[in-house]
Amino acid sequence: MRLQVMSVSHEFRNGSVRPALEGVSLTVEEGQFVALVGPSGCGKSTLLRLCANLLQPTRGQITLDGQPPAHAVTQRQIAWLAQSPALLPWLTALQNVELAGRFHNVQRETRLSPREALEMVGLADAAGVYPHALSGGMQQRLALARLLTQEAALWLMDEPFAALDELTRERLTLELAEIWGRLRPTVVWVTHNIHEALRLADRVVVFSPAPGRLRADVAVDLPRPRVESDAAYQALLRQLRAALQGLPAADELLEAR
Template identity: 50%
Template sequence: MEIRIEGLFHGFRGPEGFLPVLEGISLQIPSGALVGIVGPSGCGKSTLLRLVAGLLQPIAGRITLDGLSPEAARAARRIGWMGQQPALLPWRTVAENIRLALEVNPRPLRPSLSVEALIDLVGLRGFEGTYPWSLSGGMQQRVALARTLAPNPSVWLMDEPFAALDALTRGQLLAEVERLWLRFRPTVLWVTHDLYEAARLADWVLVLSGRPARVRAVLAIPEPRPRREERRVGEWAQRLREALEESAS
């Protein structure tokens, strides 16, 4: 789905008055793009994802996904969300946790993926009847990823999904996500604090300023995939660091 963001403004009211978070955000994200989002802590990256998901209403501006409002796209199960915590139900098995995404809204616009196929896709065959408490953190995130994919969403909104994992597990899961993205070609917004992760994964990276966040730079990364050459990825990560430093000055 193509995502259009026009003149987006948002903020929150607190004990000390109104706090602007996003100001003047305008973007056109083509269908099938994988877009990284980086910026200082607390600048509004997660808020931007929640607005695209229709979980928050902007104070001003407009967001559409192939012409649909975020609420309509979410109701049609066109949007998948994955955060830092897997948020699995401890009383449900791996298969049952994945199936939950299909139980919430049984009438999608697109055909759903079967639980069995998803378990294979994320490398969990043999663990269908296992409960979350006996899984490693990386395996729990694989379950969460499969649950996100279950309704076959057109948009994946990923809010630092692997931030809590060790470097080796994170690298393995990034490779899995890239493989799945190449297969299904959803539009992906990927929030991260890891500049190396953004450089390795994204087609282009959106650099936000400090709060209230504005778009300071959009850096295209034309490197061929898969990006396993550490020196080249590190060079792009350094460019992102420089862009972030410039946005803070």
């Protein structure tokens, strides 16, 4: 699914006017994986919510395959994953995935069954387990399995692994890169971590502090899986660090491992 963000600005108005995004233009091609990085409060989540039709831009326009986002929502083409996995505690892992499949693909013949989705995320043995008995990483895996059965064309992912410990986050990042390679949805991935961006993305888009504007758009033309010790990887890392240099509140991004 091709995503086009055209001169989009967004202001929140509750009492005062708070500009969150200013004149953002961005095209994500079908099947492309774009990472969005920038300091806290620069409008990353706002942009995802605009793409998912949860907010309407104050100015400018967003289209998905040439149509307004509302169309893709009714076609169930948008999948969403954030930090909190929002699982139903009274359903087993398998039932959580089955339920999502039922909501999202009533009319489509599902190519990926709930069990296959659990297998893909390494939870085949946990099908009968309830969410409270799963670790944070396993819960997020389960949320990912649920997302896979939706077979959505656009994945909007808002720092989905940020709350996990470093090892789990790295492992899940690698697994996700592999799954994306097999299914090739269009992905917009918000992250605080420039290494995560370089491991996953075809392109890294950097936002300036609030209100968010496009500051850099860096193509990651590296073979997968990405190897940190490669000279080309290190060169892109320097380029991203330079783009973030001098941004207030960018320390956490620059220090990310």
